[in-house]
Structure formats: structure tokens, C-alpha cells
Amino acid sequence: MKLLTARYVVSVASPVIESGSVLIDKGCIVSVGRTVDLRREINSDTSVEDLGDVALLPGFINPHTHLELTCYKDTLPRAPLWEWFNSLLPKRIEPGAGDREFEGVQEGARQSLAAGVTLVGDISRTGITARALVNSPIRRISFIELISGAKLPPSTGSELEATLDAAERDFGNDRTIIGVSPHAPYTVTPGDLRITLDLATRLQRRLTMHVLETPEELEWLEGKPGFLTDFLRDRSLACMDHQPKSPVEYLSTPGLLDAGRILAHVNYVNDEIVERLAKSQSSIVYCPRAHNYYGHTAHPWRRLVEAGVNVCIGTDSLASNASLSILDELRYLAVQHPNLAAQHLLEMGTIRSAKALQLDRATGCIRVGAWADLCAIPTQATKCADVVDEIVRGSESPQETWIAGQSASTHRRP
Numbered sequence: 001m002k003l004l005t006a007r008y009v010v011s012v013a014s015p016v017i018e019s020g021s022v023l024i025d026k027g028c029i030v031s032v033g034r035t036v037d038l039r040r041e042i043n044s045d046t047s048v049e050d051l052g053d054v055a056l057l058p059g060f061i062n063p064h065t066h067l068e069l070t071c072y073k074d075t076l077p078r079a080p081l082w083e084w085f086n087s088l089l090p091k092r093i094e095p096g097a098g099d100r101e102f103e104g105v106q107e108g109a110r111q112s113l114a115a116g117v118t119l120v121g122d123i124s125r126t127g128i129t130a131r132a133l134v135n136s137p138i139r140r141i142s143f144i145e146l147i148s149g150a151k152l153p154p155s156t157g158s159e160l161e162a163t164l165d166a167a168e169r170d171f172g173n174d175r176t177i178i179g180v181s182p183h184a185p186y187t188v189t190p191g192d193l194r195i196t197l198d199l200a201t202r203l204q205r206r207l208t209m210h211v212l213e214t215p216e217e218l219e220w221l222e223g224k225p226g227f228l229t230d231f232l233r234d235r236s237l238a239c240m241d242h243q244p245k246s247p248v249e250y251l252s253t254p255g256l257l258d259a260g261r262i263l264a265h266v267n268y269v270n271d272e273i274v275e276r277l278a279k280s281q282s283s284i285v286y287c288p289r290a291h292n293y294y295g296h297t298a299h300p301w302r303r304l305v306e307a308g309v310n311v312c313i314g315t316d317s318l319a320s321n322a323s324l325s326i327l328d329e330l331r332y333l334a335v336q337h338p339n340l341a342a343q344h345l346l347e348m349g350t351i352r353s354a355k356a357l358q359l360d361r362a363t364g365c366i367r368v369g370a371w372a373d374l375c376a377i378p379t380q381a382t383k384c385a386d387v388v389d390e391i392v393r394g395s396e397s398p399q400e401t402w403i404a405g406q407s408a409s410t411h412r413r414p
């Protein structure tokens with residue numbers, strides 16, 4: 001067993017503990033409480049590590065990222081999404097791009113761990129995440145992305161199923177969950193979407209999808225000819241003849257808003273959309289700094305939260321962001337919303353993300369039975385009431401990250 005002691009233990013789901021400890025056995029938390037009490041539970045075989053003046057908290061969770069785009073950091077112009085697409089896509093077919101993206105996944109995981117992130121929901125166009133991270137300690141849900149009619153597989157529902165089966169057979173383990181990701185309403189045909197949703201339901205796979213990311217997409221979902229109709233036609237994309245009648249009709253596709261469904265972005269909504277999402281079991285990932293990077297109008301996340309939607313925080317990729325740190329995202333939001341409770345922000349980067357990924361029984365807070373996936377942040381707070389605010393509104397970075405109770409800087413899986 002291992003005992004980690006800290007000035008404060010921030011469980012997220014219960015009050016902060018001063019002079020607290022977490023007792024770990026076989027990769028899981030077996031006890032949480034005051035150090036003076038937990039020392040009575042240990043024996044001479046227990047290793048004790050005093051972390052000093054830190055806040056010990058659950059590892060951050062990034063439910064929406066594209067690690068394979070790490071290699072494109074600082075190479076693309078700051079521009080609206082469609083212009084950004086036009087700059088990115090040629091780079092992805094250059095000689096050597098596949099190797100660069102493979103290495104980008106590994107580098108992105110390293111940066112995530114250094115930022116205190118212990119679990120990522122990563123979308124990969126060709127499903128390379130599981131293979132690239134086979135020796136990484138970070139926990140990951142590897143979402144394999146489907147674009148109907150794409151030049152590279154998976155480009156159909158049947159190809160997606162084959163890619164999914166191969167990834168599960170070769171790489172599925174206690175650290176790797178394989179999921180599916182129909183890219184967006186305008187890049188996945190209704191038939192491929194039905195196949196993907198049926199596949200996710202039948203195999204109990206997590207599913208994530210980019211939805212309502214731009215005003216042009218909202219216009220297209222409303223059945224109005226416009227920019228996106230021309231964009232699809234010019235590129236001969238498979239969805240150009242399958243324009244929906246309304247956003248709510250699209251969101252009402254059977255299975256799309258079930259539990260375990262994560263909608264990325266949802267930047268543009270109306271009253272009907274909010275009402276439909278509030279009645280669903282799905283979650284929404286908001287990526288604050290990427291949202292700003294693309295020049296979107298103010299995100300409706302607070303409106304969605306007030307309606308009862310589970311909203312959590314992601315980073316998107318380093319091709320549209322300065323870091324893969326969820327803590328940086330929370331601090332960005334804290335500056336934008338100085339009156340917002342720090343506790344709520346912290347939940348959006350931990351337990352709400354765990355709920356979105358259907359892993360809230362295993363991670364997202366410090367409690368008995370959860371994985372010992374933790375991070376430590378230096379603190380100068382003098383009382384429990386100030387700790388969470390200092391984490392969210394301070395400047396200290398995580399100094400150490402643990403996965404299953406082992407330091408991520410030294411842990412190497414066989």
C-alpha cells in the first residue's frame with residue numbers, strides 16, 4: 001500500500017480536508033481522510049510520501065481532444081473553422097504526415113500528463129491513438145472517427161465496424177477504451193449515422209460527435225441553402241444531398257442523445273435546441289480557448305447548465321490551442337467569469353467530464369473505490385475555504401501526476 005499525505009486533499013465531491021491523506025492499494029483508493037487518522041490504518045509495509053504544501057486532487061479529464069494534430073501546433077492561421085480546415089487538410093496528406101501525427105499523439109499524451117490530465121477522450125481520423133499510446137500510462141478513450149466517403153478508411157459504417165473490431169482486438173485493455181465518432185452532421189450520411197449509432201448501442205461504445213459548431217452548420221440544419229451546401233457540393237462530400245429539415249429533428253435521430261453520447265462544441269443554439277438537449281441523457285463539451293481561437297460568438301454553456309445539461313470542458317487540439325491543460329481552460333473561464341464559483345469550474349474539469357465519459361464511478365473525484373488517478377498542485381492557502389479558488393484562479397502548475405497510484409513520470413507499462 002501507499003499513503004500520500006498533503007496539506008489539503010480536494011476530493012471535488014466532498015469538503016476539502018486539511019492535513020489529509022489518500023491511501024492507495026492495487027491502483028485504487030482504499031481510504032481518504034485526515035493524515036492522523038489514516039496513519040492508524042497502515043502497517044510497516046506501507047510506503048508513505050509526504051507531498052508537503054500541495055493540494056492533492058483528482059486528475060483532470062479532457063473529454064475532447066485531437067492528439068494527432070499536436071504536430072501542427074503554430075503552423076495554421078488563426079481563422080474561422082472553414083478557413084482553418086482549408087489550411088489543415090493539405091498538410092494531412094503531405095509525405096510523412098502519418099508518422100508526424102503518430103508522434104504527435106505520443107507528445108500530446110506527455111504534455112497532458114504534465115498538465116495533470118489523467119484521462120483523455122481523443123478523436124483519431126484513422127484510429128492511431130490506441131496503437132500510439134500502447135506504452136503510455138495515460139487512460140484514454142480512443143474515438144475512431146467516421147467521415148462518409150473519405151479517401152481514407154473508415155469512410156463507411158461497415159469500415160468503421162471493422163476498424164473498431166481490430167482496435168479492440170489489438171489494443172483494448174484496462175487503460176484503453178475504444179469508442180466511435182461520426183464526425184459531424186454534414187460529413188456523415190443518415191445511413192452511416194444509423195449504422196454508427198446502432199453499433200455504439202449494440203457494443204455499448206461511447207460515442208462523440210461534433211455538433212452545431214458554426215452558424216453555417218446551424219443554417220444547414222435548418223434546411224436553408226447557403227455556405228455549407230456549396231462547401232459540400234464543391235468537395236463532392238457524401239452529405240450534400242441529405243440536408244435535414246431542422247436541428248431538433250436531427251438531434252431527435254434515435255440513439256443520438258442517449259447516455260454515453262458526447263456532443264462536442266454546441267456553440268450555436270436556439271430555445272428548441274436547448275429544450276431538446278435538456279431532455280436528453282447526452283453531455284456537451286465546451287472548449288473555451290479553441291472557441292475563442294476560431295472567433296465564435298459567446299458560448300451558451302451557462303444557459304445549457306441552467307437548463308440541466310451536463311457541460312464539461314475540453315481543449316480541442318494544439319492546432320487551435322496553446323496547451324492541452326484543462327486547468328488552463330478553467331483559469332481562462334475564471335477570468336471571463338470572475339463571479340462564477342470556483343467549485344463549479346473545478347467540477348467541469350473533473351467529475352462532470354467523468355460523467356460524460358460514463359466513468360464517474362471510477363474517476364473524477366477522490367473517493368474510496370475510485371482509481372488512484374491524481375495530481376498535486378502547490379498551494380499557499382491558509383484555510384480550506386480558499387483552496388479551490390486558489391487552484392482555479394491561481395498560477396501554479398501541477399507538480400506531479402499519478403495514474404493508478406504510480407507517478408506518471410516513472411510509470412512505464414510493459
